Structure formats: structure tokens, C-alpha cells
Amino acid sequence: MTTTTAEQRLRTRDIQPTAMRIRVLNFMIENKSAVSLTDLEEHLSRADRTTLYRTLKTFLEHGMVHQINDASGTAKYALCSENCTCSYPDDVHLHFYCNSCEQTYCFPHLGIPKYDLPESFIPSHGNFVVTGQCPSCPS
Ligand SMILES: [Zn+2]
Ligand SMILES: [Zn+2]
DSSP, rough: OOHHHHHHHHHHOOOOOOHHHHHHHHHHHHHHSOHHHHHHHHHHHTTTTTHHHHHHHHHHTTEEEEEETTTTSEEEEEEETTTTOOOEEEEEETEEEEETTTOEEEEEEEEOOEEEEEEEOOOOOOOEEEEOTTSSOOO
């Protein structure tokens, strides 16, 4: 993925394309699985945790990424698809957490069933995680 494409993707979400934001976005595009703050810190040299945290926060606020709370206890972030508005239930989808390699995979095409919640329960967000073993890990 070229810088121009990352830059365009940021602009579509009304995010000012700074060098750091482009780096973070490109890393997330290249990575098959969801990333944590620590993953970013380990892979992007000369980037401090606070800046990376702020970058993720900006991405979250602008609907560029969504947060996944998997069984690892660490928040992970995956890129939103272009027409995603992070709304419930249409943009809620399945995530798979591998117990062996602790990677989390985002499956935007696997939506969740529409539930009829009991009266007066007002949903605003969904976090759907299935755990198990991924194809990269030997069974
Ligand atoms: Zn695995
Ligand atoms: Zn996802």
C-alpha cells in the first residue's frame, strides 16, 4: 500500500495525514491481525507510546479503526471498512482470538445476528469475540 493511498484514506475520514498517522495506518494495513498499542510500539521505531496512543484515539474518534476487547486483556484495534460507521448492530462483526499465538482477527463480513433485547435495554456498541485456534498455529 502506498503512502498516497494511506493519505487518501485518512482524508476521507477527516484526519489530517501526518507522517506518524500514515506510518500507523500503513502498519495496520499490512498486518493481517488486529494490533495493540504495544505492537505499534515494538514495530514503529522512534515512536513514543503517548504519540501512538493519541494516534489510535484519533483513529477511533474518526471511525478509522474499532476497538476489540479479546481474551488477552489488552485492547486491540482493527481497521474499519470504508463504509463502516461503527453502529450497532450493522457494523458489529465477528472477531477471532487465537489462544495459542494471541492474535486477533477481524472478520467484517461476518455480521452478528440481530437480537431482540428485553425492553428498555438500549444497545450502543457490540463486541463479539470467538476464541480458539487459528490456521497458523499447529493443533
Ligand atoms: Zn494462532
Ligand atoms: Zn473488526
